Amino acid sequence: MSETIIEALAARLAAHGVCRFFGVPGGDCSLDLIEAAARHGIEFVVTRTETAGAIMAAATAQLTGAPGVLMTTRGPGLANAVNGIAAAKLDRAPLLVLADGHEPHQAHASHQRFDQAAVVRPLVKAESWLAEADPAAEIEQLIAIARTPPQGPVYVELVGQRIRAPLPAGATATPPPPAAPAPAPAAVAAAEAVLRASRRPVIIAGLQAAEPGAAAALRRLARAWGAPVLATYMAKGAFPDTDPLAVGPFIAGAAEDALLRSADAILLFGADPIEFLPTPWRYKAPTVMLTTHAFDREFHPWVAEVVGSLTDSAGLLEATVKPGGWSAGEIAAQRAAMQAAARTGTAARGVSPHALVDAVVAAAPDGARIAVDAGAHMLPVMALWPSELPHGALISRGLATMGGALPSAIAASLAEPERPVVAFTGDGGLMMCLAELATAVQAGCRKLVVVVFNDAAMAMIEVKQRRRQFPARGMDYDTADFAAAAAAFGWRGFSVAAPEQLAGALQQAFAADRPALVDVTVDREAYHSLLPALRG
Structure with a gap:
């Protein structure tokens, strides 16, 4: 029996290290893909929504280095995945989106039909129908495109008549993995000129610093310079939070302002402006950018922008700064001030946000990874949780979507079953993906704990509403019993009111011997002092 195109697709995914894929199947090509994947040792995880499936696939890619794979049916399946595909694009995750299409003999059909490629085209790096003369080569090219910086999604529309056909004869050469360009000598020279004149540089690590090899280069560079390090949310753990040089998160806010204004140079190590708030760059020190790729938009005219391997760029610049400009006491004081800011605000009822984070830090097993949803709660979590490893905190920062923590935590639990995972989420974010509690149980997640900041509100938006002196309107939720909901899905559920x-x-x-959820009543009033202390 000759190999079919769908068999070739499954074989190439397995060859690139894909162990599982996610999504909600339809009745056509999805069935072929599930069977072909199983024959190549690839597990299918059925999710409750396509968006959650996309987020799980993207998180899997970030943790394993293999491309993530999402499968949807045509029409509503693909449409429902758009938010997750957008997250993969803006959070720089390599993702293959595999969706059913209509067969050639269905030209008369309008049911569930729209131009699917047109819908996702602004979000993907390439699109394909596997209709070229060498589909196996086409699959390899799509995977290479998804993994080339900036990493992101590609779209493949599957048509039964095509994918069930025999693979055309002819050997397909596997292309080598994409290589970063060599740093341009002129850019390196411009960076050297800034850094040789510096005695008090600050390093801001960004999401690229979490990639293989880059984290080690970052650690060598910071220690060679004796320079304090801030990390964007997606870079958390690339430089250990417990290292004496680590200060805390970079959010371009009040908490790190004093440190950056006392610097005489700033090095952006793999920082991607897609994580930055949409405000102008506020720091006067000359800034050098090290990045694996150029950017679509010029966020700021950096003094020097070195494009290439972060490991190579760091090695070229390691000897440019002599240590000693920063004292250990100064750096420790900056770190203490940031953590004090994160502990701003008291609770008149329930638990304060920072007290909840401190309690989870104290209770969690060593080596736990976290996933964090968008919302006001992320500020104390990201400032107070100590991460020691790259991708130690999974968070959507490019898209900053709500509803991402639980799916990301499920993906992490499946990728590393023996590593504990903690998902920090607000009540609003959890309600957007509540059905995925069932996915966690069905998929066999064990060392997974969800912590819910249950403040019965859209707390961060309420802070902005009050700042603009609008009436309190439209931000409240009815109180929900998430512990009871979790128990209904087979979790252990715990409620905390004091x-x-x-x-x-x-x-x-x-x-617990199964996933557990802790539903904590949080006093949202604390955020009205916490957010100004950290963000300004």
């Missing part, structure tokens, strides 16, 4: 209940509930959650 600080004295917190330690015991967390201890039981981390000791």
Whole structure:
């Protein structure tokens, strides 16, 4: 029996290290793909929504280095995945989006029909119908495109008549993995000129610093210079948070302002402006950018922009700065000030946000990874949780979508079943993906704990509403019992309404023999002082 195109697709995915893929199947090509993948040892994880499936696939790619794979049916399946595909684009995750299309003999059909490629075209780097003379080569090219910086999604529309056909004869050469360009000598010279004149540089690590090899280069560079390090949210853990040179997160806010204004140079190490807030660059020190790729938009005219391997660029610049410009006491004071800012705000009822984070830090097993949803709660979490490894915190920062923490945590639990995972989410974010609690149980996740900041509100937007002196309107949710909802899906559920209940509930959650959710009543009033302290 000759090999079919769908068999070739499954074989190439397996060859690139894909172990599982995610999505919601339809009744056509999805069935062929599930069977072909199983024959190549690739597990299919059925999710409750396509958006959650896309987020799981993207997180899997970030953690494993293999491309993520999402499968949807035609029409509503693909349409429902758009938010997750957008997250993969803006969070720089290599993702193959495989969707059913209409057969050639269905030209008369309008049911569930629209131009699917046109819908996702602004979000993908390439599109294909596997209709070229050498489909195996086409698959390889698509994977290479998805993995070339800036990494992102590609779209493949599957048509049964095509994918069930025999693979055309002829050998297909596997292209080598994409290589970063060599740093341009002129750009390196411009960076050297800035850094040789510097005695007090600050390093801001960005999402590219979490990639293989880059984190080690970052650690060598910072220690050679004795320079303080800030990390964007997606770079958290690329430089260990417990290192004496680590200060905390970079959000271009009030908490890190004093440090950056006392610097005489700033090095952006793999920082991608897609993570930055949409405000102008506010720092006067000359800034050098090290990046693996150029950017679509010029965020700021950096003094020097060195494009190439971060490891190579760091090696070329390692000897440019002599250590000693920063004292250990100065750096420790900056770190203490940031953590104090993250602990701003008290609770008149329930638990304060920072007290909840501190309690989880104290209770969590060593080596735990976290996933963090968008919302006000992410500020104390990202400032206070200590990460030691690249991708130690999974968070959407390019798109900054809500509803990402639980799917990302499920993906992390499946990728590394023995590593504990903690998902920090607000009540609003969890409600956007609540059905994925069922996915976690069905997929066999074990060491997974969800912590819900249940403040019955869109807390961050409420802060902005009050700042603009608008009436309090439209930000409240009815109170939800997430512990009971989790129990209905087969989780262990715990409710915490007062600080004295917190330690015991967390201890039981981390000791549970199945996924556990801790639903904590949080006083949202604390955010009205916490956000100004960190963001300004």
